[in-house]
Amino acid sequence: MEHAAADRTDPKPFWLAGEPAHGDEPLDVRHPYDGRLVGRTSLATPDQVEQAVAAAHRVVPQAAALPAHRRAAALDHISARLAQRADEIARLITAENGKPLKWARAEVTRAVSTFRWAAEEARRFSGDLQRLDTDPAATGRIALVRRVPRGVVLGISPFNFPLNLVAHKVAPAIAVGAPIIVKPAPATPLTALLLGELIAEVTEPEGPESGLPAGMVSVLPVPNDRAGGLVADPRLPVVSFTGSGPVGAQIRRAVPDKHVTLELGGNAAAIICEDWTGDEELTWAAQRIATFSNYQAGQSCIAVQRVYVHEWLYDGFLPRLVDAVRALRVGDPADEATDVGPLINEGAAERVESWVDEAVAAGATIEVGGRRDGATYPPTVLTGVPADAKVLTEEVFGPVLVVVRVADDAAGFAAINDSAYGLQAGVFTRRLQTAFTAHRTLAVGGVIVGDVPSYRADQMPYGGVKGSGVGREGVRSAMDDYTDPRVMVLTGLDL
CATH class of the missing domain: 3.40.309.10 (Aldehyde Dehydrogenase; Chain A, domain 2)
Structure with a gap:
């Protein structure tokens, strides 16, 4: 019991460019059911946020060049580690979110699948060939269409699925080779920080040899009233937001030149x-x-x-x-x-x-x-x-x-x-x-x-129309949202 009490009171680090870090401002997390303290962390300082953004921006070319086997192996590792620690993670979800344990376990199972599916998609994310000689003027030509990362992703996740909705932002980003900065919900940061710990296991701080480059993933507790600077930062060209409609609409108005995906809920x-x-x-x-x-x-x-x-x-x-x-x-x-x-x-x-x-x-x-x-x-x-x-x-x-x-x-x-x-x-x-x-x-x-x-x-496309948002989640759909098509035309071929 003494060890458990220490676990609750010792602040959990957040993950800045793959390394553990602590901020100056404490953040207590309490159980929705009875208000008891279930864990502590801290809020990232503005300087720490800047360090994470700069590191992610710096590593964009390196992340995009990662071979498929490295991205897939990292995703497989995260999936396996989630499965190994499933009961611990489920209990943490229940403690900070309040959902019944049976549903917390189901969420962990889904996150295991999300990362596993992303590993499989990373291996087959190969592009398309298009014959161009359907027109006489293009005889001897063929197009290779591949998708390349748009740049750093800002993933903003809600409290209701503190693991799997983070997974739906992180896993596709790793799969395509896009750095990502995750801002978990202030009410439920601890599960995302535990996921950051598992991602750090496949992060190479001295430069990648077999894992992900340092700077590719950061998980930063940031209060909602300070998120505007992250949303507006030009070094983060993709914003993936899951949450309330008014906030989503505000994001879309604030950054019309960015690629924004919004999952804003509904009344099903x-x-x-x-x-x-x-x-x-x-x-x-x-x-x-x-x-x-x-x-x-x-x-x-x-x-x-x-x-x-x-x-x-x-x-x-x-x-x-x-x-x-x-x-x-x-x-x-x-x-x-x-x-x-x-x-x-x-x-x-x-x-x-x-x-x-x-x-x-x-x-x-x-x-x-x-x-x-x-x-x-x-x-x-x-x-x-x-x-x-x-x-x-x-x-x-x-x-x-x-x-x-x-x-x-x-x-x-x-x-x-x-x-x-x-x-x-x-x-x-x-x-x-x-x-x-x-x-x-x-x-x-x-x-x-x-x-x-x-x-x-x-794995299926998931999202809505009207006030329910724009874009689609689901591993492959998010991979498409995080990337742009790039065409290479080959000329003079005997097709």
Whole structure:
């Protein structure tokens, strides 16, 4: 116990150009569930931030020239080390983020896969050949199109997935040979710093012989009000931001000449289509929706927030959903049996509470839930919600689910599209034609057929339209975002 206490109170270093460092200003990290101290680090000073940016900028040519086997080997090493320390990392995620241990373990498993997939992509990131002799004037010509790094990436990550959303910025950068500076969320820096420790194991401080060059990766705790200088720095031509819509929009306005990718969340919807009629089907859909509207206390940009149900299925579906939500266990996220833990802090829970209270005052009915306890807000189902209520039009980012009756599938699709956001949607149907209609009709980045919108495979393109952002995450998609195509035309060839 004495050793554990020392671990909590001894400040963890951050990682400046692959080396451990400490700043002058302490940063305490507390458990969202009970407020206890779970760890300490420090904020990088402006001089330290400058050192990291300068080192990353300096190493751009060296990083871009790394052979594929070196980039892939580094990524494989990080993946293996995450797997070796999986339980420790999962418990750290739970401690600083508050998500139940079962979901923290799932996040570590995904991060292991993200780095492994990036290693595989690094090995096959080869470019394309294009015949140009399709036109008589280009006889004897062929084009080789390869992608080259745009330069240093600034990765800004949120609190809700403190490991895997950092992985989705770091792994593609290493895969293409782009230096990256990571700014983790101030509420959850410790997991990113542990990842920085693992990356340092494959960083060569005296110059690369088998690993990554020093300067290629820095992980710096920086307060949000000091992030503007990093965003504006011309030596960081790529900004990859995951977080709130207003901040993302501000970034995009501030640096219109940079390549900016934004994953800004949404108010994800699911629809129970008219053919989804069986008792087992309805029960399964209710269980999936109950789970994935609450699995990170609703703090996921693809957590189910809106459910549209065909009118003649509504009365049979709603009780199943309410029962499934009521069965979720709320409590200490360190308990293996807990399904739903606290929100990131009490202020977030108070905001969710105020939005629900506002909807109820306007005529909504609470079917289950609805009573806050500190930073914990219980899984809540609302019906009869007015069309202009925040819980329906904005991103709740909490364990709140709105159920709406619709006349038919077309009306449900129109209701899903009646949103400022467009990240992913879930379509519960067995009909192939309905699936294709949904894919054509729904203005979202991804349509998940037969399941909730919360499904994500880490190799697939992931992102949204409208207020949900621009660009795509997913390892290969991010690799494309971090690079520019460069064409070489060969002339005089006998093709």
